[in-house]
Amino acid sequence: MLKLLKYEWKACARICLPMYAAVLLLAAVNRLTMTEQVQNLLHGIPTVLLGLLYFAVMVAVFVVTAVIQIQRFYKNLLGDEGYLMFTLPVTVSQHIWSKLIVAVVMDVISVIAALLSIAILGAGGVGEFFAGLWNMFVSDANNLFYTIEMVLWLLVSGAVFTLFIYLCIALGHLAKKHRVLMAVVWYFVLSTVLQFLFMFFVMGVGILPLDGFWVALENFLRGIGPVASIHVGMILLCIGTAVPGAVFFLAIRHILKNRLNLE
Numbered sequence: 478m479l480k481l482l483k484y485e486w487k488a489c490a491r492i493c494l495p496m497y498a499a500v501l502l503l504a505a506v507n508r509l510t511m512t513e514q515v516q517n518l519l520h521g522i523p524t525v526l527l528g529l530l531y532f533a534v535m536v537a538v539f540v541v542t543a544v545i546q547i548q549r550f551y552k553n554l555l556g557d558e559g560y561l562m563f564t565l566p567v568t569v570s571q572h573i574w575s576k577l578i579v580a581v582v583m584d585v586i587s588v589i590a591a592l593l594s595i596a597i598l599g600a601g602g603v604g605e606f607f608a609g610l611w612n613m614f615v616s617d618a619n620n621l622f623y624t625i626e627m628v629l630w631l632l633v634s635g636a637v638f639t640l641f642i643y644l645c646i647a648l649g650h651l652a653k654k655h656r657v658l659m660a661v662v663w664y665f666v667l668s669t670v671l672q673f674l675f676m677f678f679v680m681g682v683g684i685l686p687l688d689g690f691w692v693a694l695e696n697f698l699r700g701i702g703p704v705a706s707i708h709v710g711m712i713l714l715c716i717g718t719a720v721p722g723a724v725f726f727l728a729i730r731h732i733l734k735n736r737l738n739l740e
Contacts, residue, residue: 481575497590503531504594626711637722647732
């Protein structure tokens with residue numbers, strides 16, 4: 478498993494990390510061009526061009542990160558490399574986990590790079606950005622827990638969405654022809670189905686005779702207080718978000734283990 482993570486990290490990092498460094502460097506350069514003397518140089522054309530370049534690289538950070546994740550899963554497990562990968566002494570679950578863990582880590586690094594670049598461009602720079610965060614946490618300890626819970630939910634959401642993309646790719650690969658096109662078709666089909674299921678679930682909960690349950694829930698939340706209620710709500714949100722992710726994972730595992738066709 479560790480070797481899988483190592484090679485997966487190397488394959489993604491050699492492309493993504495230089496791009497993350499580039500967006501930070503461009504942010505620093507754009508910061509230097511914010512002086513009045515530079516902005517008046519050649520009617521501000523260099524400043525505008527550098528700003529457009531920064532914006533283009535910022536967009537590329539997220540687009541390329543997503544493309545690399547999709548490419549690594551498709552080519553490494555479902556393409557010609559799959560013949561070699563599935564002869565390794567590791568389980569199908571470990572293959573999926575290695576792809577998923579590195580994908581989430583790359584997502585986190587891309588977001589951090591983007592936020593740092595924005596902080597560099599800000600009026601107070603990176604120092605003021607981190608000082609503001611520190612003051613927010615020090616002023617109220619609950620802010621730290623709220624932030625941790627929010628970050629945890631974002632990580633779970635990112636992992637679930639990545640698994641959803643993997644599932645669409647795996648389902649598309651079951652087709653004999655036009656597998657990439659079929660993966661796109663599966664994406665729109667499953668997205669629509671999940672939206673309808675969520676809507677029906679919400680409507681169903683609304684019409685069910687659950688008056689006693691809602692009263693008990695209201696009394697429980699009133700008893701533990703508003704702060705604890707938010708923490709409980711965030712924990713339940715993380716669990717509820719993770720449930721479909723577990724279903725996606727099991728479906729991908731089943732396809733790769735029992736229905737895989739590398740021809």
